Amino acid sequence: MSDLSSGSIGELEYAPQAAAASNPLSAGLPAAWWPSIWGIAALVYGSFWMTESWSTAKPLLGPTRINHLTQDMWSLLVTLVACCALYRFYKRRSQTLGILLTVIVAALAMMWHRL
DSSP states (O other): OOOOOTTSGGGOOOHHHHHHHHOGGGSSSOGGGHHHHHHHHHHHHHHHHHHHHHHHHTTOOHHHHHHHHHHHHHHHHHHHHHHHHHHHHHHTTOHHHHHHHHHHHHHHHHHHHHO
């Protein structure tokens, strides 16, 4: 066997990569972009929510339609605040679990909203 020279592949350190792999939010995007990503995700989720509400309220007329849409807007706001609070609670404990629970709660709220 030959000796490894001072600049060989065998001496590379893999500690920075291991630290980056432990944080799911560090892969791919810079850290400064993540608040924007959460905002965009909330905007897309809200647009799906309100599109569903608008299609449900089409047969309604006048103040009944406005009341229906206002209630759906309030439900959307409550859902987004609950998801944000859930994520912030689990953020320091386990980011992966926080993201997973937030997505599950948002999906369940959307299914409940459709009923």
